[in-house]
Amino acid sequence: MQNTNIEDMELGQRLRAVREQAGLSQRALAKRADVTNSTISLIESGKVNPSVGALRRILQGIPIGMSEFFAFEPEPEKTVFYAAEELTEIGKGGLSLKQVGGNLIGRQLMILLETYELNADTGRVMYGHEAEEGGIVISGRVEVTVGHERKILGPGDAYYFDSRSPHRFRQVGPEKCVLVSACTPPSF
Amino acid sequence: MQNTNIEDMELGQRLRAVREQAGLSQRALAKRADVTNSTISLIESGKVNPSVGALRRILQGIPIGMSEFFAFEPEPEKTVFYAAEELTEIGKGGLSLKQVGGNLIGRQLMILLETYELNADTGRVMYGHEAEEGGIVISGRVEVTVGHERKILGPGDAYYFDSRSPHRFRQVGPEKCVLVSACTPPSF
DNA sequence: TCTGCATGTTCAATATTCTCAACACAAAGT
DNA sequence: ACTTTGTGTTGAGAATATTGAACATGCAGA
Incomplete structure (x- = not known):
């Protein structure tokens, strides 16, 4: 044809x-x-x-x-701006993870908007690869456990740790918790 | 199938x-x-x-x-060794240019075995792009003109100049002339 | 349970690529 | 001139990719 x-x-x-x-x-x-x-x-x-x-x-x-x-061949342009509804949802259950940029290929950084519904809990997580991650709480409260340290963070509080440390996030308090996190490099 | x-x-x-x-x-x-x-x-x-x-x-x-x-996908290995008869012939007439590696893609360097038959002459050549080239005479004699300078080179003699200078190579003497030259970057 | 909806898979028909052979042309040798 | 050898191109048929519709499955909600 x-x-x-x-x-x-x-x-x-x-x-x-x-x-x-x-x-x-x-x-x-x-x-x-x-x-x-x-x-x-x-x-x-x-x-x-x-x-x-x-x-x-x-x-x-x-x-x-x-x-x-x-x-x-020119590589397709990576988008620079993303409307709120264009963020890619990669979470599940009571945990919503909205990723900036649907496609991590060729990127050095993963940025997430994380929303924890009431009692949402990641469970104990540990990544084998070398990476660091951090974040800032926007609203609500979340209990963060990293290694043997545990703390409840509220709006404005932040964290930063080596991803190889076992870690866990759990929503606490009466309202859902929203935070923004970043991780490098993305797990591939 | x-x-x-x-x-x-x-x-x-x-x-x-x-x-x-x-x-x-x-x-x-x-x-x-x-x-x-x-x-x-x-x-x-x-x-x-x-x-x-x-x-x-x-x-x-x-x-x-x-x-x-x-x-x-792994890139195919670039060959490391080339038998004499595997050198790619890119010259013509009384001038033989044997290129190391048939394929210049992804290379930083072009290396040539040049053979000038009796009276072979490149004529006046000038490349527009930025590059440098040099070489050593193996046998025979060649008259090299670069810009306003001219000299007859014999076995062991060498040259080196900016490719943007107009230049010319002409075989002289009773025997054909062989030399090895290198140029960077290859003209693409 | 049932429905609705989304997922990935598979089948028969169609559209396309790939092969084999032949063709046309040019350069070099006899 | 006539082969011979090399080049790229072009048919017709076999092989394969792509389509469109049906199928199977899972999941969320009524």
């Missing part, structure tokens, strides 16, 4: 450039890549939208990696 | 991870990406080898770029 897609054109042109840079003919590359020369011809002239597998085999014959091959 | 390819598996698993990280269901992402949910399902379960176009549309819905998506 959609013949001669412009993006395929650019991809094909790039493949041709890369192949010629490597001093390989379509057939020579086809042999290395275990595809047919026609496949390469069709891709380079933008007549087809190759499969990932075919493209990967071809690039391995050059050789060049997928990531490097696509490095010429 | 080849069902459940292992590389497709990994690609699918990665897509699933990325999608879930973004907090999107298959259908939600499908809608943004203008593909069907089945496509995403099949890709994630490794049952198909998606087309580049389909994968790109899907990733745009997340959003994440192709290069970043494939960053998890």
Whole structure:
């Protein structure tokens, strides 16, 4: 249906450039890549939208990696501003965790708006990876336990600790608790 | 024929991870990406080898770029050693330029084995981009002109200059001239 | 329990890629 | 001129990706 897609054109042109840079003919590359020369011809002239597998085999014959091959494509812009309702919900139960930016890939920082309903409790948590986290309570009260230390924090109070310490957050008092936290690096 | 390819598996698993990280269901992402949910399902379960176009549309819905998506794949190892006959020939006429590494992509340096047949002459050359180059004569004699300076170099003699200076190499004497040169960065 | 809704999966049909073979062209050797 | 060898391109058919609709499951709420 959609013949001669412009993006395929650019991809094909790039493949041709890369192949010629490597001093390989379509057939020579086809042999290395275990595809047919026609496949390469069709891709380079933008007549087809190759499969990932075919493209990967071809690039391995050059050789060049997928990531490097696509490095010429502009990365989509990461959003800078997020409306309140655009924050990604990743919590569950009585604990709401709204993450700034739905997608952590390539980011150095995870920022969360945490809402603890009455009696919400994270239970005892411990992350194996090296990270640090901290936060500030906005409203309500929460009992925070880190290692052997325990304290009840109210509006304006804050915390900061190494994520490898076992820790636990539990809502206390008559109203739900809201706090903002940050963690680095995100768990991947 | 080849069902459940292992590389497709990994690609699918990665897509699933990325999608879930973004907090999107298959259908939600499908809608943004203008593909069907089945496509995403099949890709994630490794049952198909998606087309580049389909994968790109899907990733745009997340959003994440192709290069970043494939960053998890190890880049193919750049070859370290090259047999004499593996050097890529990029010259023509009486001038032979054998390039170390057929493919300059991602490299900081271009290294050439240059062979000038009798009376071979590069003519006057000037590169617009910022670069420096130098070399050492192995055998034979060559007359090198850089800017207003001119000198005949023999075995063991060397040169080094800014590529933006107009320059010219011309074989002189009774035997062909061989030299090794290096240039940084390669012209891209 | 039932309904409604959201999730991911699977099937048959359609659209597309990929292959194999042939073609057209150019350069080099005889 | 005529091969020979190399290049990229182009059909028709086999192989495969993508679609659209149905299916299965789980979960929340009445």
